[in-house]
Amino acid sequence: MHNVYGYILVMALVTYLIRALPLTLIRKEIRSRFIRSFLYYVPYATLAAMTFPAILSAADHRVASIAGFITALILSFYRKSLLVVAACACAAAFIVELFL
Amino acid sequence: MGSIKDFKSGAENGIPICLGYLAVSFAFGIQASEAGLSVFQAVMMSLMNVTSAGQFSSLDLIVHQASFAEMALLQFVVNMRYLLMSCALTQKLGPSVPTGHRLGIAYGVTDEIFGVSVLHKGELHPAFSYGLIVVSVSGWLLGTFLGAAAGQIMPQRLISCLGLAIYGMFLAIIIPEARAKRQVLFTVLAAMLMSAVFTWAPVLKMISSGFRIIIVTVAVAAAAAVLAPVEETRQEVQEDA
Numbered sequence: 001m002h003n004v005y006g007y008i009l010v011m012a013l014v015t016y017l018i019r020a021l022p023l024t025l026i027r028k029e030i031r032s033r034f035i036r037s038f039l040y041y042v043p044y045a046t047l048a049a050m051t052f053p054a055i056l057s058a059a060d061h062r063v064a065s066i067a068g069f070i071t072a073l074i075l076s077f078y079r080k081s082l083l084v085v086a087a088c089a090c091a092a093a094f095i096v097e098l099f100l
Numbered sequence: 101m102g103s104i105k106d107f108k109s110g111a112e113n114g115i116p117i118c119l120g121y122l123a124v125s126f127a128f129g130i131q132a133s134e135a136g137l138s139v140f141q142a143v144m145m146s147l148m149n150v151t152s153a154g155q156f157s158s159l160d161l162i163v164h165q166a167s168f169a170e171m172a173l174l175q176f177v178v179n180m181r182y183l184l185m186s187c188a189l190t191q192k193l194g195p196s197v198p199t200g201h202r203l204g205i206a207y208g209v210t211d212e213i214f215g216v217s218v219l220h221k222g223e224l225h226p227a228f229s230y231g232l233i234v235v236s237v238s239g240w241l242l243g244t245f246l247g248a249a250a251g252q253i254m255p256q257r258l259i260s261c262l263g264l265a266i267y268g269m270f271l272a273i274i275i276p277e278a279r280a281k282r283q284v285l286f287t288v289l290a291a292m293l294m295s296a297v298f299t300w301a302p303v304l305k306m307i308s309s310g311f312r313i314i315i316v317t318v319a320v321a322a323a324a325a326v327l328a329p330v331e332e333t334r335q336e337v338q339e340d341a
Contacts, residue, residue: 004141010168011158012148014175015182020206022186024199037325039184041287042317043211044277045324046178047270048291049316050153053299058263060256068264076268076275082212083120089268094261 059093061100068093103227110231113220117212117232118239120269124152125240127265129247130254135159142248146241150210154179156266157313166308177314185214192217192224201226208233211273283328291320 055072059065071092075085125146132142137159149155154175161171186209193202205226213236217224251259278285298304298312307315 004137004162005144006168007158007162007171008141008145008148010171011145011154011175014172015149015151015154015179016206018176018179019182019186019209020203022183023190023193023202023206023209026187027190027195033329034325036184037329038321039180039187040330041284041321041324042177042184043181044274044284044287045291045320046181046313046317047153047274048288049295049313049320050157050178051267051270051274052292053296055264055267058267060260064261065264068261068268072264072268072271073275076271077279079276080272081116081120082269082272083116083123085272086120086123086265086268089264089271090261093264094258097257097261 059097061097063100064093064096067096103225106225106227107231110228110233111235112231113216113228114213114232114235117216117236120212121236121239122243124265124269125243126247127262128152128155129244129249130251130259130262131156131159131247132244133248133251135163137162137248139245139248143241143245146244147237150208150237150240151175151179151182152210152266152269161308164308170308170311173314174311177317180317181211182209182214185209185211185218188218189214189224192220193226194223197226205229205233208237210236212236283324286328287320287324290323291316294320 055069056062056065059068068089072085072089075088080088128146129139129142132145132155133139137145145155145158157174157178158171161174186206189205189209190202193205208229213229213232216232217229220228247262274284274288278288294316295312298307298316
C-alpha cells in the first residue's frame, strides 16, 4: 500500500480539473447537441452501473442486500430524501440479517 | 461578492446535505479502512476529493494496485457529470465573479451542492457557495473520520448493512428522474443490464470494475444521446436568470 498517497493525488487532480475548467474557461453555453445530451445522461448511466449489480453483494447476506435494494427503490420512487433512502436501506438490511 | 448574510444562508442550506453526507461518508470511512487505508489517508481523500462515487469506486482499484492511468480514467468518467454541472453553474455566476472565486466554488461541485446552488433564487454569490460548502464538507469529513476510526470496533453485522448507504444515495438521485422521464428510465435500465452482463458473463467478467463502469457509462450515455437527444431549449438557465 506504499502509493495510497499517489492514488489520492491523482484522483484529486483529475476531479478538481473537471470541476474547475468549465467554471473558469467556459463562460458560454456548450453548443453541440450531442455533447450536451451525452453529458446529461452520464450521471444516470454511471450511478446505475455502479449500483447494479454491486448492491446485491453490499451486505454480507444476499437476502439482506436485496431487502435493502427493494427498500431503496420504493422510497426513492416516492422521492424521499437522500438521507431517508440511505438510512432505511441500511435498516432494512439490518432487520433482515437479524433473522438470518 | 456577497456578505455574511449570504454565507449564513448558504450554511443553513448545507445542513441537510451535511447530515446526508455524514451517513454516507461514515460508510465510506469503514470501507476505506477495510481496504487498508489509515484514518488519516481516508480523511485526506475525503478532503481532497469530496466525491462519493469517485471515492467509493477508487477503493477497489487501490486494493488491486491498479495503475495511476486507470485510476485517472475512472475518476474522469465517474466524475464527468461535474463537468456538466460546472458548465451550468458558470451561467449562474455573474460575469464579474473573478477567477479566484470560481476556483473556490469549483472545489465543492458535487451532485447535492450543485443541486442546491442551481435552485437558489437569483444570482449566485460566492459567499453563499462557501457557506454551503463549509457545512456540507464538514459532514463529509466528520463521517469519514468516524467511519474509518470506528470501523474496526463496530460489530460486523452493523458494518455489513452500512454498505447499502451509498447505493441508497445513488438510487435517491437517479430514480426520481427515471420516474419522470422515460429516456432516463431506459438509460438506467440499460446501464444496469450491461453492468450485470459485464459482471457475470464469461470473459467479460475479467474486466476490472473500474473499466466496467467506464465502458458501460460511455456506451450507454452515447447511445442515449444519439437515440434521445435533449431538447434544444435553454429553459434551465433562462428560468433561473
